[in-house]
Amino acid sequence: MEPEKDLNASLPRIIVVDDDTELLGMLRRYLGEHGFHVSAFTGADQLDRMLQREPYDVLILDVMMPGEDGLSICRRLRAQNHSIPILMLTARGDPIDRIVGLEMGSDDYLAKPFDPRELIARLHAILRRQKMQLNSVTWSCDDVIKFGPFSLNISRMQLERGDHVMALSSMELQLLKVFSANAHRPMSREHLLEKVKGREHESLDRSLDVQVLRLRRKIEDDPSEPKYIRTIWGVGYMFVPDSARD
Missing domain, CATH: 1.10.10.10 (Winged helix-like DNA-binding domain superfamily/Winged helix DNA-binding domain)
Structure with a gap:
């Protein structure tokens, strides 16, 4: 079991927050099959605990959620100096939603419903930019x-x-x-x-x-x-x- 643990440690670490449990299950399976280590949660409380415990490479954050919504979470994380790249999932693809998300500090956005292959492409693009920053x-x-x-x-x-x-x-x-x-x-x-x-x-x-x-x-x-x-x-x-x- 130890080699598998080492392999998972080398995979890009993605954390997903969305109140749609069916979508979370699909993303966990699909992203896992395409070379990502995925943690998926339905609310901000679980997200905050995980960000304090472990480093992640990208946060996928749904805009429309009950309680603290995605835009509020994004704004709060940026105010706390979290620089983790954030990809926002918008329900309508409304340009206003995209602009507000970017103003709150998100790095990219994707409108629902989306092609999972496009999500993979966007994640790889974000990871490439992160690598450029470190180099x-x-x-x-x-x-x-x-x-x-x-x-x-x-x-x-x-x-x-x-x-x-x-x-x-x-x-x-x-x-x-x-x-x-x-x-x-x-x-x-x-x-x-x-x-x-x-x-x-x-x-x-x-x-x-x-x-x-x-x-x-x-x-x-x-x-x-x-x-x-x-x-x-x-x-x-x-x-x-x-x-x-x-």
Whole structure:
């Protein structure tokens, strides 16, 4: 039995929270058959206990649940500095649900009903992005990037302001890392999306603008007049870390 335990330990660890027990059973079986170690629960209490006990690679979180819903859970985890990637399951596929989920700090979304193969593809994309985050050599930037009162620690993948660690999602951290590696260089939305989401992103994906807005709210004194993440009209965005000295 020991070799099987070692094998499970090497599998990507997924935690699923949904009040639909039939869907939970299906996801546990399907994801298990496709190389994932899956823990499935119906509520936030069980989720919190498991996140305290064990590390997980991705959280799949249903939006519409009784009690504390998925959006509230996502917002609370981000406020507690949990950077685990979150994939939200929305019941309607309403664009408003997707935007709200991204603003709360989710990394991706999938509308119900969904093709399980698409879920597998999205999970692999999230895991690839996580691997990119851990591979600091991929990005030719210093271990610590300082701008204004902030310090972006590349090796620990966290943003600090003095002694305080900022609450950022994994997607926001990845985006800030890409920006820091390309300071003073205008970058198109398409190029940024490819860097943070890989080649599988959709051509009309507007999640980047939501993530940029979230970052601005956290690091800019006035998000409507940003100093660090500037909009380059007709191009995209440019990161200016030394703007305070301009």
